[in-house]
Amino acid sequence: MPDLIHGGDSAAAVSSLRSAVMLLGRRLKHQRVDESLSPTEMSVLGTLARCGSATPGELARKEHVQPPSMTRIVALLEAKGLVRLEPHPDDRRQKRVSQTEQAEAMLAESRTKRNAWLAHLAEGLDEDEWETLRAAAPVLEKLAHL
Amino acid sequence: MPDLIHGGDSAAAVSSLRSAVMLLGRRLKHQRVDESLSPTEMSVLGTLARCGSATPGELARKEHVQPPSMTRIVALLEAKGLVRLEPHPDDRRQKRVSQTEQAEAMLAESRTKRNAWLAHLAEGLDEDEWETLRAAAPVLEKLAHL
DNA sequence: GTAACTCATTACCCAACCTAAATACCACCC
DNA sequence: GGGTGGTATTTAGGTTGGGTAATGAGTTAC
Helix, strand or coil: CCCCCCCCCHHHHHHHHHHHHHHHHHHHHCCCCCCCCCHHHHHHHHHHHHHCEECHHHHHHHHCCCHHHHHHHHHHHHHCCCEEEEECCCCCCCEEEEECHHHHHHHHHHHHHHHHHHHHHHCCCCHHHHHHHHHHHHHHHHHHHC | CCCCCCCCCHHHHHHHHHHHHHHHHHHHHHCCCCCCCCHHHHHHHHHHHHHCEECHHHHHHHHCCCHHHHHHHHHHHHHCCCEEEEECCCCCCCEEEEECHHHHHHHHHHHHHHHHHHHHHHCCCCHHHHHHHHHHHHHHHHHHHC
16 A cells, blocks of 8 residues: 555544545635635636636636536636636637636635634634644645645 | 735745645546545445534534535435434434444555555655645644644 | 413525536647 | 647536524423
């Protein structure tokens, strides 16, 4: 078993990580900024904010969703005016997706509300625990994208 | 804004945490030990392993799921022989749910497979990053249950 | 003993994915 | 240049894991 490439008791950590991530994910689903936006739609907007613009296929890969799902998500976002669709300059099969100014504004508002919710939750954590979490956030993000 | 009860730039951490948790959760959904078991069903078995036994209502609260959903989940688990249902000794409205030996065996196997998957993923992480994650796991779990 | 509450359940519904197949396009080779 | 294989997106249809509302059975308080 190639499990203990990293020392110690990773079994417990993995198990704990898995259940915590799933549970937190379920709860986060209910904490939407805009009721009409699904968690994945939010996530796509976040990705676009970081990457500038991308094709539907790229987005599907980054979000680990199948292409047809991304098509629908992008279509919904466009209908809400949060995303712009342009033809790809080099390849007419592809499209370029980029966020609108409206999306930026919404993301800002979103960040504020999420902060409030998580800060409220984090009141049950002491300063050390929160610091641990802050350190882990980027690692978790890296792991999720591997 | 009651966001900065803890110093620094929690906004970025929160945002990062949220998207990472959602993305990882989506990927974990596909990494099932037993194809016929949903993530929440697995989670319920885990909870039962820790707590011994519980009523459907207690389980629903712990998993942050509505009671009717837990009824269905428990029924499915029972049909698969992973869980036992007994009448509650003191209150005939309630029931006691406890895991079977079969469930314990499955959980053990599950732990092995998940380890393999996550260890594989974690090969993209260096030792320090993995250590950070190990430290964060219990905190994340605490947070998820707050 | 009845009113009010709680636990579990039943019946029905919906959202967010998926797979398979179709369409449009590019790139290579003869 | 025309066919052939491969890729990007979309369309169509299905599954699943939850949710809400309403019901039934049992308990507790008055």
